[in-house]
Amino acid sequence: MTRNLDKTLKGVLSAAALMVGLTSGSARAQFEVVIAPPADYLATTEPTYFEGHAAYWYGNRWYYRDGSAWRYYHDEPEYLREYRGRRAPHRYFYGRGREGFRRR
Amino acid sequence: MRRMSLVGFALVAGSSACAHTQSAEAGATPEQAAAELREHHRHHNQGGVTQFIAMSLDTLGAAEAKRPQIETIQSDLYACMTPAREVEKSLLTDLASGVAAGQIDEAGVDATIARLGPAAGAAHACAASSLNHLHALLSPIERAALVDKVQAHYEVWRQVNHEAEAGGQEKGGRLAELADELNLTPDQVSQMSNELRLKFAGPRTSVFEPKQAEAHLRAFETAFASETFDARLITANANGHLASHGARRMALFYETVTPILTPEQRTTLAAHLRQHADHQPVVAGQ
Numbered sequence: 001m002t003r004n005l006d007k008t009l010k011g012v013l014s015a016a017a018l019m020v021g022l023t024s025g026s027a028r029a030q031f032e033v034v035i036a037p038p039a040d041y042l043a044t045t046e047p048t049y050f051e052g053h054a055a056y057w058y059g060n061r062w063y064y065r066d067g068s069a070w071r072y073y074h075d076e077p078e079y080l081r082e083y084r085g086r087r088a089p090h091r092y093f094y095g096r097g098r099e100g101f102r103r104r
Numbered sequence: 105m106r107r108m109s110l111v112g113f114a115l116v117a118g119s120s121a122c123a124h125t126q127s128a129e130a131g132a133t134p135e136q137a138a139a140e141l142r143e144h145h146r147h148h149n150q151g152g153v154t155q156f157i158a159m160s161l162d163t164l165g166a167a168e169a170k171r172p173q174i175e176t177i178q179s180d181l182y183a184c185m186t187p188a189r190e191v192e193k194s195l196l197t198d199l200a201s202g203v204a205a206g207q208i209d210e211a212g213v214d215a216t217i218a219r220l221g222p223a224a225g226a227a228h229a230c231a232a233s234s235l236n237h238l239h240a241l242l243s244p245i246e247r248a249a250l251v252d253k254v255q256a257h258y259e260v261w262r263q264v265n266h267e268a269e270a271g272g273q274e275k276g277g278r279l280a281e282l283a284d285e286l287n288l289t290p291d292q293v294s295q296m297s298n299e300l301r302l303k304f305a306g307p308r309t310s311v312f313e314p315k316q317a318e319a320h321l322r323a324f325e326t327a328f329a330s331e332t333f334d335a336r337l338i339t340a341n342a343n344g345h346l347a348s349h350g351a352r353r354m355a356l357f358y359e360t361v362t363p364i365l366t367p368e369q370r371t372t373l374a375a376h377l378r379q380h381a382d383h384q385p386v387v388a389g390q
Binding site: 038039040041042043044045046047048049052053054065090091092093094095 | 134136137138139140141142143144159160162163164165245246248249252253255256257259260263
């Protein structure tokens with residue numbers, strides 16, 4: 001029951017966050033709806049550091065934390081575009097039986 | 105708490121976009137990395153928040169010049185968890201033997217888990233000096249990234265060890281992944297699901313206290329994001345609670361499903377548990 005309530009609450013809050021994004025002023029703000037990459041992605045992926053924050057390439061966008069919110073770049077910065085062209089995000093694999101649980 | 109909610113959004117809303125990401129490794133998918141992380145957090149409970157911090161160093165991506173020192177710090181953190189890791193190894197080995205035999209020694213498991221909590225709790229004080237060095241070494245944005253990663257590990261841990269419904273058959277859940285691993289029949293899955301619901305409502309279940317864990321996390325995150333930091337001043341310590349709850353949940357799961365497995369399935373599962381027992385963390389970069 002607690003889990004269902006939790007899910008419902010998250011759904012309501014997600015919808016509220018989306019509405020805030022859609023009704024706020026600038027076009028840029030519409031694309032700054034606060035949805036972070038999933039926790040398992042943040043925990044297993046190496047970021048790159050740019051403009052004073054850790055940036056994660058996820059879902060074809062660069063996400064970063066801005067204070068208590070998560071945002072993404074609507075227009076991909078040149079530095080990050082070039083970085084992505086040079087290397088894909090490093091993932092860390094923790095699977096049983098892997099050598100040292102590490103593959104890069 | 106707001107940070108926890110925001111990451112929670114992602115768990116609900118972010119899964120569809122995940123399919124568009126690319127892995128650095130041919131043949132390895134983002135879903136695979138996520139599944140392996142879930143399996144890891146279900147089976148390895150050695151140091152609670154200290155363990156989340158050590159694991160976060162795997163993917164911090166800090167400046168190259170800092171890596172040797174970070175690796176030393178990570179190695180020291182894992183050394184603090186060695187006593188708990190030894191207890192965990194014993195638990196996993198006992199579970200593997202019990203699974204192979206078709207009967208897990210519940211009293212023996214209980215005694216081992218009773219030793220795990222204090223061992224994991226001791227890692228907190230042991231790690232203080234290393235964490236102070238880590239804070240001094242990292243830049244503010246690297247510290248902030250570390251805090252996000254610690255939080256992310258906790259979110260995944262909490263999902264698999266607390267929020268996931270015992271006996272739930274959802275994709276990515278413990279039972280579904282066991283079904284894939286052992287080619288369980290639908291009848292076996294159904295029977296296990298029913299038994300798990302009963303057992304996890306019974307006296308051998310463990311009650312997780314999120315407030316205790318989150319107080320420890322908040323204390324660490326707030327302090328670590330500050331300019332000055334002294335880990336010795338963090339008095340909250342949920343390491344023992346996190347470790348013993350995760351271990352209890354794992355043990356109860358295997359106690360419940362073992363009688364429903366065929367001899368061949370038990371042999372396979374026992375081998376998998378022994379692989380977990382033999383796990384040694386690898387320090388980033390080695």
